[in-house]
Amino acid sequence: MTDFDRIGVIGGGAWGTALAQVCARPGVDVLLHAREPEVAAEINAAHRNTSFLPDVPLDPSIRATDALSDLADRQLLLVVTPAQHMRATLAALGPTGAPLVLCSKGVEQSTLRLMTDVAAETRPGAPLAVLSGPSFAAEVARRQPTAVTLACADAALGEAIARRLATPSFRPYLSADLIGAEAGGAVKNVLAIACGVVEGMGLGRSAHAALITRGFAEMTRLGVALGGRAETLAGLCGLGDLVLTCSSPQSRNMSVGLALGRGQSLADALSGKLSVAEGVASAPGVRDLARRLGVDMPICETTAALLAGATRLDDAVAGLLSRPLRHET
Numbered sequence: 001m002t003d004f005d006r007i008g009v010i011g012g013g014a015w016g017t018a019l020a021q022v023c024a025r026p027g028v029d030v031l032l033h034a035r036e037p038e039v040a041a042e043i044n045a046a047h048r049n050t051s052f053l054p055d056v057p058l059d060p061s062i063r064a065t066d067a068l069s070d071l072a073d074r075q076l077l078l079v080v081t082p083a084q085h086m087r088a089t090l091a092a093l094g095p096t097g098a099p100l101v102l103c104s105k106g107v108e109q110s111t112l113r114l115m116t117d118v119a120a121e122t123r124p125g126a127p128l129a130v131l132s133g134p135s136f137a138a139e140v141a142r143r144q145p146t147a148v149t150l151a152c153a154d155a156a157l158g159e160a161i162a163r164r165l166a167t168p169s170f171r172p173y174l175s176a177d178l179i180g181a182e183a184g185g186a187v188k189n190v191l192a193i194a195c196g197v198v199e200g201m202g203l204g205r206s207a208h209a210a211l212i213t214r215g216f217a218e219m220t221r222l223g224v225a226l227g228g229r230a231e232t233l234a235g236l237c238g239l240g241d242l243v244l245t246c247s248s249p250q251s252r253n254m255s256v257g258l259a260l261g262r263g264q265s266l267a268d269a270l271s272g273k274l275s276v277a278e279g280v281a282s283a284p285g286v287r288d289l290a291r292r293l294g295v296d297m298p299i300c301e302t303t304a305a306l307l308a309g310a311t312r313l314d315d316a317v318a319g320l321l322s323r324p325l326r327h328e329t
Helices: 014-023 037-046 083-092 115-122 137-141 155-165 178-200 205-226 236-245 252-261 266-270 278-293 298-307 313-321
Strands: 006-010 029-033 063-065 076-079 100-102 128-132 146-152 170-175
Touching: 006 014, 014 029, 014 076, 014 137, 014 155, 029 037, 037 063, 076 083, 083 115, 083 278, 100 115, 115 128, 115 178, 128 155, 128 178, 128 236, 146 155, 146 178, 146 236, 155 170, 170 178, 178 205, 178 236, 178 252, 178 278, 178 298, 205 236, 205 278, 205 298, 252 266, 252 278, 278 298, 298 313
Parallel strands: 006 029, 006 076, 029 063, 076 100, 100 128, 146 170
Antiparallel strands: 128 146
């Protein structure tokens, strides 16, 4: 198995830039693809990405490009394109036999597909892995410690990728459950919006804790219905990522919910933000996927309705609190 000394990262936003920083070390050639030419130029000239990751100096060995074709010689590709643009990006990627590590979290709205499904349809035969877990981009880029899930069906490939990504501050734990890892990542973004709403409305820490716990139950139900394992969702890519994303306004998704809870419109909540809040786009996909599978997900259902303007804040809360009483498990 290769040592992956030529790595490409597709996506020059905050998370893609942070992962390029993780990969950068002596003997490894890291090439970051940024859609914006000015972002690529700044990374090359000043070793900064002030548009998406300000105040974080980047390893000088990281090179950037705005041409996907420049990634043709990469031995490993980390794909960090927003979920709703994953299909177009992978379709535009030139010929490559490199394994794809999917680092975006969400459900494709138009097809209700997870990112591994999108990759399998656009890059048939490509070896796939999923990277997910509690990881704020700025903290990872500053080499503050975290642990994540690296899911890969090929154990030898997963071990090789984990060895290349692992650093003293970035610890991948291996899993063979790609579906479970993806389900956690997709659902937690929607739940983070809901937790932001609770925080913005001033409903208290007890309500916040209850929402995380019941949201975790929804996440697990959907993951298992899709074919994932409950124990995967109880790990870093499920519960771990959920706790982080639902507990800090550093989370783009929670910050959107905070604004909504304080009475702002969705347009105002998203105004001026360069980074994508994946939960806004994924919420209707998660809702529709749950309906298709017959999975009860009232928090995600209510969040999707709130984002669509189909319910008001007070009615959303009242609706959740007036649901029939039931056993917890």
